[in-house]
């Protein structure tokens with residue numbers, strides 16, 4: 694059996710790349726896409742377990758929350774978490790700690806890494822210079838964090854101090870209510886060639902193809918994968934200028950994230 698399993702969730706590849714980097718540092722590591730899990734009950738059965746995910750609305754994505762709520766048992770001696778955010782992690786790591794504590798699992802070490810933004814409503818892809826700077830800093834931070842994990846050392850959860858907790862919890866509550874319906878804003882253009890990648894990459898089976906075109910339902914995770922990975926750039930979002938520059942991690946292809 695492997696020494697480490699890293700469970701990751703990734704819309705646009707940043708979290709997958711972080712997971713790959715950690716696996717290189719740690720060795721003997723299996724990467725598991727949370728979106729591809731079919732069994733409701735999760736068992737942490739390797740000596741070391743990692744959880745890697747993007748920050749959504751200053752907290753934990755809903756799919757990761759459900760995953761942590763489904764952990765059934767753990768024989769792992771050491772659990773770490775890495776969240777990644779564009780500018781503020783909010784309370785994502787404290788939320789992770791709380792969800793694990795509910796299962797009597799200790800979060801031994803955790804860290805946030807800054808990565809390029811994928812959230813199209815707030816703007817297109819960041820400049821090449823900013824992206825490269827973030828990748829460089831992330832590489833250094835992950836190398837340091839991997840050393841902590843190898844030593845099985847403990848770190849305290851160090852979440853962002855701003856915005857204050859009560860504001861974060863209001864934003865996050867709105868997010869939980871609103872996000873499943875986010876895809877109502879998506880529109881497909883005539884550029885669509887019916888390739889089906891959007892349906893295959895969607896982590897929540899929220900897309901079906903009808904007459905060769907995507908149709909969205911109401912259990913979106915707002916992960917941006919369909920819009921950012923469409924090879925034809927054929928998906929627009931209501932109230933967002935269609936010429937906004939798309940982003941996905943440069944070393945991650947759509948085929949790396951397909952879940953069906």
Ligand SMILES: Cc1cc2nc3c(=O)[nH]c(=O)nc-3n(C[C@H](O)[C@H](O)[C@H](O)COP(=O)(O)O)c2cc1C
Pocket residue numbers: 702703704705706707708709746747748749750751752777778779780781782783808809810811812914915916917942
């Ligand atoms: C719905 C949504 C909400 C987000 N909220 C935040 C946020 O609160 N703070 C932040 O710094 N970045 C936020 N981001 C940006 C992502 O956390 C960031 O780009 C991350 O690296 C994406 O990882 P991925 O490529 O693995 O999906 C958000 C992105 C999405 C799609």
Ligand code: SF4
Pocket residue numbers: 881884885886887888889890891892905906907922923924925926927928
């Ligand atoms: S990924 Fe793009 S081109 Fe392919 S089916 Fe979906 S919308 Fe159409």
Ligand code: SF4
Pocket residue numbers: 704876891894895896897898899900909912913914915916917918919920
């Ligand atoms: S519909 Fe698009 S944004 Fe929503 S979960 Fe699926 S891939 Fe992600």
